[in-house]
Amino acid sequence: MNHMLTLLQSVTPVPRDIPLPLPLPEWLLVVLLVISFLAHILFVNLMLGGSLLTLWAQVKGLKDKAYDTLAYEIAKTITVNKSLAVVLGVAPLLSINVLYTVYFYSANALTGLMWISIIPLVTAAFLLTYLHKYAWHKLEEHKGLHIAILGLAVLIFLFIPLIFLTNINLMLFPEKWGTVKGFVSALALPNVFPRYLHFLCASLAITGLFLFWYFGRRRYAFETRFETISLYHIRKRMYSLTLGASLFQFVLGPLVLITLPSKGIQWNLIVVILSGAAAALPAMYWMWQGISGKPEDIGKNFGKVITAMSLTVLLMASGRHVYRSNALAPHKKLMAEKTKAFEKLSAEARAQPAPEENATAAAKDIPHAAGKAVFQTNCASCHKKDGRLVGPPVTEMVSIYHNDLPGLEAWIRKPGKKREDYPQMPGFPQLSGQEMTALTGYILSVK
Amino acid sequence: MDFPMFHLDWLNDRFLIAVIAIVHVFINHGLAVGFIPYIAWLEQKGVRMAGAADITDPEWDHLIYRKMKVAFIITTTLGAMTGVGIWFSAGLISPSSIGSLIRVFYFAWFVEWLTFVTEVVLIMIYFLTWKQSNHSLKAKIRHIRFGWFLSIFSWITMCIIVSILGFMMDPGNWNNDHSLISGFTNPIYLPQLFFRTPTAMVLGGVFGMLLTTLFASRNSKWRETALKDGARWMLCWAPVSLAAAIIYYKAMPEAMRENLSTAVGTMEFAQYYDLLRYIIPGAVSLVVVLGVWTWLRPRSVRMWMVLVPCIAAFGFLGIFERVREFIRKPYVIGGYMYSNLLRKEDYPLYKRNGLLTYATYATAGKVTPENKLSTGQDVFMLSCSRCHTTNGINSIVYVFERLYGVGKPLDENSVAAYIPNMHQGRTYMPPFPGNTEELHALAAYIKHLQVTGESLEGAQSAGVMVNPDNNMHNTQPLADTAQSK
Numbered sequence: 001m002n003h004m005l006t007l008l009q010s011v012t013p014v015p016r017d018i019p020l021p022l023p024l025p026e027w028l029l030v031v032l033l034v035i036s037f038l039a040h041i042l043f044v045n046l047m048l049g050g051s052l053l054t055l056w057a058q059v060k061g062l063k064d065k066a067y068d069t070l071a072y073e074i075a076k077t078i079t080v081n082k083s084l085a086v087v088l089g090v091a092p093l094l095s096i097n098v099l100y101t102v103y104f105y106s107a108n109a110l111t112g113l114m115w116i117s118i119i120p121l122v123t124a125a126f127l128l129t130y131l132h133k134y135a136w137h138k139l140e141e142h143k144g145l146h147i148a149i150l151g152l153a154v155l156i157f158l159f160i161p162l163i164f165l166t167n168i169n170l171m172l173f174p175e176k177w178g179t180v181k182g183f184v185s186a187l188a189l190p191n192v193f194p195r196y197l198h199f200l201c202a203s204l205a206i207t208g209l210f211l212f213w214y215f216g217r218r219r220y221a222f223e224t225r226f227e228t229i230s231l232y233h234i235r236k237r238m239y240s241l242t243l244g245a246s247l248f249q250f251v252l253g254p255l256v257l258i259t260l261p262s263k264g265i266q267w268n269l270i271v272v273i274l275s276g277a278a279a280a281l282p283a284m285y286w287m288w289q290g291i292s293g294k295p296e297d298i299g300k301n302f303g304k305v306i307t308a309m310s311l312t313v314l315l316m317a318s319g320r321h322v323y324r325s326n327a328l329a330p331h332k333k334l335m336a337e338k339t340k341a342f343e344k345l346s347a348e349a350r351a352q353p354a355p356e357e358n359a360t361a362a363a364k365d366i367p368h369a370a371g372k373a374v375f376q377t378n379c380a381s382c383h384k385k386d387g388r389l390v391g392p393p394v395t396e397m398v399s400i401y402h403n404d405l406p407g408l409e410a411w412i413r414k415p416g417k418k419r420e421d422y423p424q425m426p427g428f429p430q431l432s433g434q435e436m437t438a439l440t441g442y443i444l445s446v447k
Numbered sequence: 448m449d450f451p452m453f454h455l456d457w458l459n460d461r462f463l464i465a466v467i468a469i470v471h472v473f474i475n476h477g478l479a480v481g482f483i484p485y486i487a488w489l490e491q492k493g494v495r496m497a498g499a500a501d502i503t504d505p506e507w508d509h510l511i512y513r514k515m516k517v518a519f520i521i522t523t524t525l526g527a528m529t530g531v532g533i534w535f536s537a538g539l540i541s542p543s544s545i546g547s548l549i550r551v552f553y554f555a556w557f558v559e560w561l562t563f564v565t566e567v568v569l570i571m572i573y574f575l576t577w578k579q580s581n582h583s584l585k586a587k588i589r590h591i592r593f594g595w596f597l598s599i600f601s602w603i604t605m606c607i608i609v610s611i612l613g614f615m616m617d618p619g620n621w622n623n624d625h626s627l628i629s630g631f632t633n634p635i636y637l638p639q640l641f642f643r644t645p646t647a648m649v650l651g652g653v654f655g656m657l658l659t660t661l662f663a664s665r666n667s668k669w670r671e672t673a674l675k676d677g678a679r680w681m682l683c684w685a686p687v688s689l690a691a692a693i694i695y696y697k698a699m700p701e702a703m704r705e706n707l708s709t710a711v712g713t714m715e716f717a718q719y720y721d722l723l724r725y726i727i728p729g730a731v732s733l734v735v736v737l738g739v740w741t742w743l744r745p746r747s748v749r750m751w752m753v754l755v756p757c758i759a760a761f762g763f764l765g766i767f768e769r770v771r772e773f774i775r776k777p778y779v780i781g782g783y784m785y786s787n788l789l790r791k792e793d794y795p796l797y798k799r800n801g802l803l804t805y806a807t808y809a810t811a812g813k814v815t816p817e818n819k820l821s822t823g824q825d826v827f828m829l830s831c832s833r834c835h836t837t838n839g840i841n842s843i844v845y846v847f848e849r850l851y852g853v854g855k856p857l858d859e860n861s862v863a864a865y866i867p868n869m870h871q872g873r874t875y876m877p878p879f880p881g882n883t884e885e886l887h888a889l890a891a892y893i894k895h896l897q898v899t900g901e902s903l904e905g906a907q908s909a910g911v912m913v914n915p916d917n918n919m920h921n922t923q924p925l926a927d928t929a930q931s932k
Contacts, residue, residue: 013913015449015807018546023553079523083571086527087564093534094556097549105450105542112453112539112907119467119532126524134516177451181910342805349796381868382850389861390850423849426873 012175014331015102016339022098029099030321036091038317042206043085048161049207050078051129051154058147066228073225075133075150077214082126100171102335103328107171107186114163114183121156128153158200162187165195172327173261191259198252201245202313208242209309216299232295239298243287246280253277264327272322276315283308371442374435378428385446391425394446401444408440448788449807452828453539454905459840460540460833467536469768471529473650473761475608476643478518478526479570479601481651485680486515487594489655492676494587502584507669512577514658519574527567540833543788544779555611562604569597602644609640635698642695645687646764649734652680653757656741660750671745678741681734689731695767696723723766730756730763777870777877785877787830794880802829802881805917808906812916814884823892824903826885834876837896837903844897857897863890 022029054074061068096104108115132150139146163183170176170186180186212235215222222231257265257273286301286308293300375383382390383397401408413436415425431439455463489511493503537545549556573593580590656677663670733756741748779786789797796805803809809825811818827835827843835843847857850865863886870878879886895901 011913012918013807013911014918016805017449018543018550020547020550023550080571080575083523083527083567086531087560087567090531090534090560090563091557093531094549094553094560097534097538097546098553101542101546101549102449105538105546108535108538109451109453109542109906110910112905115907116463116532116535116539119528119535123524123528126528127520130520130524178911178913182908185910345800346793346796349799350792353795353799377868378871381865381871384864390865428871 011178012331013177014174014334014338015106016342017335018101019339019343026099029095030325033092033095033099034317034321036088036095038313040085040088040092041317042313043081043088044161045203045206046081046210047078047085048157048200049203049210050074050081051150051157052204053207053211054078055147055150055154058143058150062143064228066226069226070229070234072136073215074211075129075136077210078129079126079133082129086122100324100328103171103174104167106174106177107167110170110177110180111163111167111183111186115167118160118163122160125153125156125160128156161199162192162196165192165199169195172264172324174331190261191256194252194256194259198249198256201249201252205242205245205249205309206313208238208240208245209306212238212242212299212302232298235298236291239287239291243284243291246284246287249280250277260323261327264323264325266326269319269322269326272315272319276312276319279308279311279315283312368438368442368445370435371438371440371445374431374439375442378431378439382425391422392419394443397443398446405440405444408443409436412436412439448543448805448829450542450788451808451906451911452832453907454828454832454903455839456836456902456904457839459836462840464533464536464540465768467529467532469765470525471533472768473764474522474526474529475601475605476647476764477650477654477761478522479566480598480605480644481647481649482518482654483570483573483594483601483651484598484648485651485655486511486518487591487598488680489514489673489676490594491591494584494591502581502587504669505581506667507673508581510659510663510669510673513662514655515574515577517658519570522570523567530563541779541788544784547780547784552611555607559604559607559611562600562607566597566600566604569593569600573597605643605647606640609643610636635695638691638695638698642688642691642767645684645691646760648684649681649688650760650764652677652684653734653737653753653760655680656737657750657753657757660748660753674741674745674748678738678745682738682742685731685734685738689727692727692731692763692767696727726763726766730759733759777875787833787877787880789830789877789880794878797880798882800882802826802885803914803916806914807917808911809914809917810912812914814888819888819891820895822885823888823890823895826881826889827892828903830877830880830889832903832905838900839902843893847893848897857894859887859890859894862893863887866890 024032054071057067057074058071061071128149132146132153135146135149166183166187166189169189169192170180173189176189180189186192214220215231215234215238226234253273283305286305290298290301383392383394386393386395397408401411412427412431413429414427417424454460490503490508493507493511496507497504534545573590576590580586656674659670659673659677663673737753737756740752777786778784779788782791784790789802801813803814803822803825804812806812806825806829809829810821811825814822827837831843835841835846837843838845844857847862847865848854851857851861866879866886866889870876879889881889
């Protein structure tokens with residue numbers, strides 16, 4: 001307990017957790033989270049990387065028509081990948097919601113406006129990508145405008161991951177929650193930008209591999225679409241992209257690790273991350289062989305490259321999770337203790353409610369006590385003895401109804417509308433007959 | 448309580464969820480559930496109308512394809528994103544309730560998600576393979592069959608969502624059995640489903656007609672036929688929708704009674720409920736008039752003539768959604784958690800020891816004469832801010848002024864006298880959770896708001912104050928008191 005206290009500074013909030021059991025064993029939820037997140041992020045990578053490459057190819061296409069065709073072909077994949085990215089995002093969202101309820105929602109709320117802006121921003125970016133795709137032939141003569149449409153979509157696509165990363169980062173640091181004021185200040189926490197660059201690079205690397213496969217598929221009639229450039233040329237470019245991006249990750253990766261706050265860094269994390277990096281090495285070697293070897297052999301080791309890279313991605317995603325669970329373990333424990341203590345207090349209070357609730361029972365002997373109690377709970381917010389509160393004073397009621405008990409009861413059950421400048425009184429059909437008798441008895445006794 | 452409170456002081460928090468959810472329902476009903484069968488039907492018609500040598504009539508087919516394209520683009524952008532937006536906004540505004548619901552319904556939502564994924568994949572296949580399928584009759588017929596299959600699938604997805612909604616409105620069951628079955632046996636489940644189905648069909652039809660007026664020019668070959676088909680579709684479903692609306696309308700107060708133990712006594716509900724009496728015949732007859740008119744004189748139909756009933760029909764659904772929301776107040780989870788995100792079972796503790804004592808985020812854990820305003824603000828944030836703003840929509844100053852006279856200075860004592868009993872007369876509000884000192888701090892804060900016109904920033908801009916009396920170093924004492932008692 002003591003070392004935990006020193007780990008967390010005194011301003012750290014320790015909220016209570018949702019006091020309901022997890023729907024599945026925790027390890028299973030973790031597996032679901034990691035796997036479903038991978039599926040989601042894969043398509044996010046393809047959507048982002050695809051739109052960046054489309055932009056690049058289309059600009060290049062201004063001079064060389066073949067690249068314009070390439071841009072069109074890549075653009076067709078974006079709109080499909082983006083739909084998959086969204087639907088596949090719901091499962092990890094659900095899982096992180098159950099596993100890290102307090103952490104995730106707290107981070108969301110603290111960056112709330114930007115967080116909810118994801119919805120209109122992504123919608124806008126999606127609409128722009130459709131516009132870009134379906135207006136391709138109409139805007140043939142207005143390439144500048146056409147490229148600008150895509151450019152805007154790309155800018156939005158580049159910004160969205162920053163919002164997600166800021167949240168995912170903020171949720172790891174409850175000790176910072178008290179100091180954060182809005183999105184920008186959360187963005188400024190260390191580690192957001194290195195992680196962001198790490199992610200961008202991964203997007204390019206993965207998109208390179210995807211397009212390598214996509215253009216080389218047997219069912220894809222490459223030659224009928226492209227006249228001046230060869231499949232080999234494109235595939236070589238895609239391998240080079242993936243290789244270059246992977247090399248760069250060897251610079252960014254350590255940077256991410258260094259800027260991570262030390263609280264979650266333990267041996268298990270280092271082992272997982274290093275294994276992930278190691279798995280990428282043979283893949284990079286095979287890609288290099290493909291690029292520098294004979295044209296017809298370029299696709300030879302593709303299956304092996306994919307296997308090794310998948311392993312890397314899986315290990316990196318697990319590393320992410322290991323850091324998260326290391327970093328939050330002490331805080332989670334405090335939270336569990338607090339939740340338990342609170343549940344116990346709450347149960348006790350339920351067993352012995354506050355004294356005032358019994359007061360009415362105690363005062364049985366005073367005349368009209370029961371009726372007065374009914375009046376206090378139901379009517380006192382709007383009526384007092386003398387003078388107007390919300391409704392007229394009790395003395396006025398007495399003057400109207402002293403000879404008309406049924407009229408009074410009828411009004412209480414279903415009030416009409418009499419006085420111009422008063423609001424509508426709500427009805428009380430839920431009062432039992434006994435309560436009603438006591439209530440009216442009390443009202444008419446007021447002098 | 449345990450979450451930083453996101454708060455929109457100008458818009459009102461509930462409004463954000465409502466807007467996103469209603470847009471989503473519009474798209475789901477009007478452009479998926481009700482639209483795809485309409486499109487599949489018309490696509491099939493094209494094949495039937497084609498000459499013996501053709502697979503389909505190319506011009507007709509292209510018109511239907513363009514309609515589907517609009518639905519495809521909207522459902523996969525705004526439709527999908529508002530679906531995710533419901534999660535996002537609920538997580539921001541109602542974290543404790545959505546967090547609790549997910550724990551219990553994780554599995555149901557997982558299944559729901561699987562159907563959602565399937566639906567999106569199917570829509571993509573249906574739309575993106577449309578042109579390819581025009582190459583052979585066999586492929587075209589398969590494509591049409593696929594359209595019908597997709598229609599059934601969207602409808603099933605809707606059935607599941609309605610059940611989840613139904614569950615969240617049904618009280619007792621939460622405490623007894625945490626199972627989704629009770630969503631299906633909820634008294635308004637069937638009336639709701641029965642209402643939504645034909646209404647979605649009507650919406651799909653009106654929307655489709657609107658697109659016809661846009662895509663088929665006045666002298667094009669198929670404009671009249673397409674308009675008349677739209678009219679037939681609508682005239683076929685509108686009477687069913689009317690009958691279903693009446694049944695649903697009648698079933699609603701029943702559900703209210705079951706849920707609230709008190710009667711349908713609230714003003715606001717009564718207002719909306721009354722409104723329905725005009726909206727139902729109004730919207731339906733507009734649609735019918737349009738249908739009959741188009742049937743008789745298709746040539747004279749203009750875009751604006753379709754636009755008006757189209758808006759009316761969507762408004763019709765919108766009002767129903769609004770009324771449905773009432774059935775849930777004052778609970779977010781019937782019988783378990785109030786709309787202010789506090790659990791019913793914790794009320795005795797809060798009332799005895801104070802709400803702020805256990806708040807994670809507050810300026811202090813105890814009210815003192817010096818901190819009365821800041822703690823009053825904390826109490827407001829925790830117990831009223833989910834439904835009231837300080838000076839915006841449904842502002843707390845406005846609702847009190849409406850009681851005690853607009854523009855008149857509020858009397859702190861009257862305010863304090865009103866609050867502990869407010870849930871009796873105004874059953875859509877949860878009871879006040881705090882102790883007496885907190886009550887007076889809240890009253891002082893409300894009075895202060897009236898005088899200064901101050902606004903209240905949520906955690907998204909102002910950040911949070913970690914309650915110094917209930918965190919970190921105090922965890923241990925809290926645990927101790929639990930043991931010593």
